[in-house]
Amino acid sequence: MLGIRALKLLQEWGCCRRCIVIFLGERSDLLYGDMAVIDDTLKSAALKIKDESESENGVAEQGSETECGQEAPLQEGSEADGSRGEAQVSSEDSICDHMAKKQKCSVCITCLGLLQWGCSSDAVKLLSDAILSRGNDGDSFALALSFPVCLSLRVHRVWTLLLQALPNFPDKGRIDHVGTVKEVWKNIVGAEIEVAIKRKFMSKKYLDFILNVNSTHSRDMIECEIMETLCSAMFAVRRQQHRKYSNTVFTKQAIETAMKKVSDEEFLKACPEPPCVPDEAIVFQSLQCQQTSIYMAGRYNKYSRELPQTPWLVEGERKMETSVQELICESLLGAVKADDVKFSSSGREDVDVRCLGTGRPFVVEFINPCRTKFTRSEMKELQAAINSNTKLVALRDLQVVDRKDVKILKEGEEEKTKAYCALCIARDGYDPKVLDRLSGLTELTLNQKTPIRVLHRRCLATRQKMIHKMIASPVDDYFFKLHLTTQAGTYIKEFVHGDLGRTTPNLGSLLGVEVDIIALDVENVALNWPPRCDD
Known part of the structure; x- marks a missing residue:
């Protein structure tokens, strides 16, 4: 059967069981199960995939079923000698049992151990401790994962080889393969962390509290160098842009763009063999807790x-x-x-x-x-x-x-009004009767050039501002108080002293005397927010 042949190839190349299930097109919650569930899913998923030449009633290839009609044990190549050997395991051992033994020491060639060590109790404890050490008071959490760029490259490489070996193999899962790996990891690990820290894991989009996991691999950049050979012009340009790509030219986006430009045939010429079995698994380089902001x-x-x-x-x-x-x-x-x-x-x-x-x-x-x-x-x-x-x-x-x-x-900044009280001085004295002129002035439009005192941080412009009303009361022969309500953004000090004629009209021109300001108070900001508290 086509699925059995694919399973054997992926096993011989060094894929872990969960990755093989993903290659076989499984996208259900069975991917998140324990190894016993994965083993059953592995078999059923392989048996579902048939070549067009195979009969519709599920009769398999020669040797795939016993004479009594029961399913024969699936087999895989032995790697006891460390090679991708062609020897077969004995018929009494299941393929899954053999894979389980092998993977205790072998890192998956596609997920780089993310769905192996990355889902282990040690990994779960590491992630759980990171959340608890933050001291957050939330009831839920989500996970976000970034993985090495070479993981996508390895998955792409295995898909090209698989389709070369089995041209009729269904490739509908190829597009979302890497995303599925990420979702599988999050759902497996998230459920374990939920039990450990007694907080609900949110598998869907959730922004309140996220543990950002940044994973890396020691051979990440080395393995990406093949794409520079295949897309030399693209990466030559990036290498010239030193400031923009000071860290690395092999970003995730760049590798994905390059892979789309290169055909499978071109890729196979450069990479005719499966990826090597990694010497070490993926590592979690940094763990960062991110809680959404709160506002007071x-x-x-x-x-x-x-x-x-x-x-x-x-x-x-x-x-x-x-x-x-x-x-x-x-x-x-x-x-x-x-x-x-x-x-x-x-x-x-x-x-x-x-x-x-x-x-x-x-x-x-x-x-x-x-x-x-x-x-x-x-x-x-x-x-x-x-x-x-x-x-x-x-x-x-x-x-x-x-x-x-x-x-x-x-x-509300431009719409609100503000009320002020200014203590003003007329150095040559004033007639108290002239203050009465101000009460009759309403909706007075000012033309204010950017004040001299703020020119160092604001551009030069003339702004129109409105004084809605004002009233003045004498204090003595030289001092008086000016109460006024204005549009937000009005420069009150400049309205009083004129700012060397940069504000027109100004208080001095309205009263006919030279005026300056001694002190200023904001008495009200007419914005009904935040809501008033009863206490």
């Missing part, structure tokens, strides 16, 4: 005029001792135990500007966190701890939010 949002008040929103560094030198971001994130990071954080807010105030009222909305993304579950009571405790540790900032409405809701923070 809230609103902060800033009470200091000597506190930047984010760390202020100039040419690597710190200008201020701390920042809003650090005061908030350092405490939260200790609770979440993440690798890193990203702080974002709805706009930002200058270092010398206070943020009062209900505060400024912010969100913190915790990258690869260990802890992802927090009760409302725990969030209150975190907020209280930050508020008690400093008088520079205060938090409110601290809560865990979904990633999809974070976009509200950025979408």
